Amino acid sequence: MLQAQVFTLYPEVFPGPLDKGLYGKAMAEKLWSLNVINIRDAATDKHKTVDDTPYGGGTGMLLKPDILAKSIDQNINAGERIFYLSPKGKKFDQNLAMELSKAKSFSLICGHFEGVDERVLTTRNIEEISIGDYVLSGGETAALVVLDSVLRLLPGVLGNEKSASEETFENGLLEYPQYTKPQIWEQKSVPDVLLSGDHAKIKDWRLSQSEAITRVRRPDMWQKYKKN
Numbered sequence: 128m129l130q131a132q133v134f135t136l137y138p139e140v141f142p143g144p145l146d147k148g149l150y151g152k153a154m155a156e157k158l159w160s161l162n163v164i165n166i167r168d169a170a171t172d173k174h175k176t177v178d179d180t181p182y183g184g185g186t187g188m189l190l191k192p193d194i195l196a197k198s199i200d201q202n203i204n205a206g207e208r209i210f211y212l213s214p215k216g217k218k219f220d221q222n223l224a225m226e227l228s229k230a231k232s233f234s235l236i237c238g239h240f241e242g243v244d245e246r247v248l249t250t251r252n253i254e255e256i257s258i259g260d261y262v263l264s265g266g267e268t269a270a271l272v273v274l275d276s277v278l279r280l281l282p283g284v285l286g287n288e289k290s291a292s293e294e295t296f297e298n299g300l301l302e303y304p305q306y307t308k309p310q311i312w313e314q315k316s317v318p319d320v321l322l323s324g325d326h327a328k329i330k331d332w333r334l335s336q337s338e339a340i341t342r343v344r345r346p347d348m349w350q351k352y353k354k355n
């Protein structure tokens with residue numbers, strides 16, 4: 128079972144979409160669990176203060192290192208990877224999602240305000256990861272994105288394990304176009320090859336479509352794919 132843990136100031140955000148549908152079923156079947164830690168529980172003063180102004184000046188507030196570290200130290204599983212969701216982190220991708228789906232446990236820290244005191248990141252060996260080149264107001268939505276992409280890779284969660292292996296990113300290409308019934312819709316038919324029953328031909332067509340789409344939309348992925 129994968130044990131995921133989230134540190135947040137907004138515990139009510141979780142599990143959000145993650146206890147619906149197949150993920151709810153997977154949770155009930157104990158394929159994964161989610162432990163949500165309220166960082167504010169580690170605050171010590173009567174106002175439950177968690178943040179303070181940055182040294183050197185500037186707008187906004189930072190999560191205090193003493194409070195955040197206390198929360199982490201009280202709750203972390205020995206040896207697990209800890210990630211801080213952050214726009215200046217290493218870009219989160221399908222490879223990391225795959226790695227995390229094989230882990231026993233990992234923790235995600237959601238920042239707020241201007242972020243967190245840098246010293247917590249280094250002393251607690253925390254890896255910074257970003258879900259993309261834009262700035263969110265808090266790490267919660269980013270944590271949901273990370274968890275969603277990891278959970279669907281857990282064996283037994285999607286039901287049809289093969290469906291994950293043919294998808295966008297799994298082979299360095301974007302996915303080919305897909306069609307379902309009705310065969311003719313608004314005067315448009317689905318591509319003939321998909322009706323041919325010729326599996327080798329269908330496979331070739333899908334690969335060529337994947338390649339064409341990737342070349343146009345994602346030159347960065349195309350360059351890497353061509354090299355391999």
Ligand code: SAH
Pocket residue numbers: 211212213214215236237238239240241242243256257258259260261262263264265266267269
């Ligand atoms: N001052 C910071 C931004 C803080 S945004 C900076 O310039 O780097 C507030 C919080 O939202 C962050 O602590 C982080 O947890 C979360 N966040 C914002 N953008 C994110 C992104 N692209 N990926 C992951 N987390 C993000």
